[in-house]
Amino acid sequence: MSTPTPAHVRELAARADDLAAAITALHEELRQGDDAVSRTGFRLDDAAGWARQISGDLQETASELARIAARPADACAVPWGVCPEHGNTLTSTGGTTRCNAAGCGRTWGYNREKAPCAEPATHRLIDANGGExxxxxGHAIDARNRLIGGRIEPL
Ligand SMILES: [Zn+2]
Ligand SMILES: [Zn+2]
Incomplete structure (x- = not known):
């Protein structure tokens, strides 16, 4: 089985958007009916909201897949992000990430802490067991602060 593409996931998101629009239209039509008919629409604001939520979740999934696919061949091997200059200094809230280091000011429009690192590899990390x-x-900074019994060499 091949990996689903971002385009495939966006197609699903578009279906959820269509569903949200259809539910909203249905709600509007029910409002034109008599009282009894009109009252049956009371769930539909929530239902349309859920469909929009589904679309949003799928869009974020597609963006994440696209970021992974766009990682360069020489990307860093660490499965989470850092600030390229300051290392492990990130805070993510509500789908955006910023670096907390004084004077940095870098921000990213996604949860970088959970995304595989896409920065170019510049160092070789050799851990205490010889794993490389x-x-x-950024990850070299982070590793220097935490590494016990291994070493880090520039490439
Ligand atoms: Zn990295
Ligand atoms: Zn920074």
Missing amino acids: ALICD
Whole structure:
């Protein structure tokens, strides 16, 4: 089975958008009816909201897939993001991420802490057991602060 493409996920999102629009239209039509008919529409604001939520979740999924697909071949091996200059200094809220280091000011329009790192690898990390990984500047900073018994070499 091949990996679903961002386009495929966006297609599903579009179906959820269509459903939301159809539910809203249905609600509008029910309002034209007599009282009894009109009252049956009371669930439909919520239902349309859920369909929009589904679309939003699918759009975010598509964006995440697209970011993963766009990672360069020489990308850092770490499965979470850092600030390229400051390392493990990120805070994510509501789908945006910022660096907390003084004077940095970098922000990203997605949850970078949960996205695989896409920065170019610039260092080789060798851990205490001899395991190796190619990592970026930001992760090298982070690893220097935490690494016990291994070493980090520039490429
Ligand atoms: Zn920073
Ligand atoms: Zn990295």
